[in-house]
Each structure stands twice: as structure tokens, then as C-alpha cells.
Amino acid sequence: SQQGEEDPQALSIQEGENATMNCSYKTSINNLQWYRQNSGRGLVHLILIRSNEREKHSGRLRVTLDTSKKSSSLLITASRAADTASYFCARSGSEKLVFGKGTKLTVNP
Amino acid sequence: DAGVIQSPRHEVTEMGQEVTLRCKPISGHDYLFWYRQTMMRGLELLIYFNNNVPIDDSGMPEDRFSAKMPNASFSTLKIQPSEPRDSAVYFCASRMGGGRHTGELFFGEGSRLTVL
Numbered sequence: 001s002q003q004g005e006e007d008p009q010a011l012s013i014q015e016g017e018n019a020t021m022n023c024s025y026k027t028s029i030n031n032l033q034w035y036r037q038n039s040g041r042g043l044v045h046l047i048l049i050r051s052n053e054r055e056k057h058s059g060r061l062r063v064t065l066d067t068s069k070k071s072s073s074l075l076i077t078a079s080r081a082a083d084t085a086s087y088f089c090a091r092s093g094s095e096k097l098v099f100g101k102g103t104k105l106t107v108n109p
Numbered sequence: 110d111a112g113v114i115q116s117p118r119h120e121v122t123e124m125g126q127e128v129t130l131r132c133k134p135i136s137g138h139d140y141l142f143w144y145r146q147t148m149m150r151g152l153e154l155l156i157y158f159n160n161n162v163p164i165d166d167s168g169m170p171e172d173r174f175s176a177k178m179p180n181a182s183f184s185t186l187k188i189q190p191s192e193p194r195d196s197a198v199y200f201c202a203s204r205m206g207g208g209r210h211t212g213e214l215f216f217g218e219g220s221r222l223t224v225l
Binding site for chain 2: 033035041
């Protein structure tokens with residue numbers, strides 16, 4: 001299976017702290033994407049990093065990619081209560097995206 | 110644009126009944142995907158279409174599941190007969206082309222199916 005793993009499965013932090021989520025995968029990729037899902041809602045795209053990129057920033061988000069280790073991380077800096085959601089990485093090796101099971105992030109006010 | 114539109118948002122049915130889920134992708138998107146989300150299995154890709162043609166249906170669990178895309182603005186996922194283990198949230202997503210390297214997916218809000 002192309003499915004990798006997100007780590008940790010759940011993360012609880014205080015507002016203002018940084019949150020780091022990791023993603024590992026098994027097969028080669030063209031790009032890796034991160035999505036966010038609020039409870040009861042659809043997934044929303046956050047950021048895409050291509051296989052030839054090592055780091056990418058978008059606002060308070062920082063994504064890294066290490067293709068030699070087949071892993072990626074998502075860092076959310078200065079977290080807010082509104083960041084509470086599940087975060088998924090999705091691997092693209094072809095036309096389709098394969099999602100992991102996600103990290104459930106809770107940011108306590 | 111209104112985004113990807115799914116209906117119904119919630120469906121409760123009894124085992125053995127037929128269920129039809131509907132999806133309207135974003136105009137201009139030529140890829141459409143159906144995913145199923147459960148706590149146990151996460152997000153599973155069921156089937157996807159390119160230019161209304163089914164490309165990969167290897168994720169469809171069994172013959173009780175079928176999907177169609179009669180035109181660029183409408184797709185259905187049908188379960189007949191439904192079983193309790195089909196209970197899940199079903200998502201439709203669409204994206205623009207761009208060849209083999211997939212870009213951003215736009216998801217609908219999902220259809221939550223409960224089979225009693």
C-alpha cells in the first residue's frame with residue numbers, strides 16, 4: 001500500500017506553542033500535499049511541496065520534505081485555538097492522491 | 110464558484126436499500142474523485158474519473174458499489190444493496206488537469222451515510 005503514517009495520531013498543545021506533525025511514506029512521489037479537516041467538514045488544501053523541493057513556507061506553515069528518508073513534516077507556528085483540526089498528508093505518485101490517517105491537533109486556549 | 114457540491118449531506122437508510130450519492134464538481138475541473146472516510150480505515154480512494162471516463166476503480170469495495178459520470182458537471186455513487194459496514198462519510202473531490210502530476214484537490218463537504 002502507498003499509505004504511510006502520520007505521527008503523532010493526536011497532539012494537544014497550548015495556544016502560542018508550535019505544532020509539528022510528521023508523515024512517512026513508502027513509494028516514490030511527485031509531490032506531497034498537506035490538508036486540513038475541521039470536524040464534520042471536507043478537507044481543505046494547505047500546501048504542496050514538490051519532490052525536488054526541501055522546504056516551503058506559507059504564512060505560519062512550514063513544510064519540509066526529505067525524499068531520502070521518505071518523510072515530511074508540517075510545522076504550525078504560534079498556534080491558535082482555530083487551528084484545532086485534523087491534518088493529513090497526501091502522497092502523489094501519479095494522477096491520484098493517497099492520504100494517511102491524519103493527526104488530530106487540539107490547541108487549548 | 111460554489112465549490113464541489115454533494116448531496117445529500119446526511120442519509121440514514123436500512124440495510125438492503127439502495128443509496129445514491131451525488132456530486133457536482135467545480136466547473137472546468139476534469140478530474141473527479143470519490144473517497145470514503147472511516148475511523149478505522151481513514152480516507153480511501155474508491156474511484157476516479159478523467160474527462161468523465163472512469164480511470165481507476167480498484168478501490169471500489171465490491172460489486173454493490175457503482176459510480177457514473179454522465180457529463181462533466183455530475184457524478185453519482187450508488188450502493189445497492191447497502192449494508193451496515195458501508196456506513197461512512199463519502200467525499201467527492203475535483204481538480205484541474207495538468208497531466209500525471211496531481212495538484213490541489215477541492216473537496217465537497219461530504220455525505221454522511223448511516224446504514225441501520
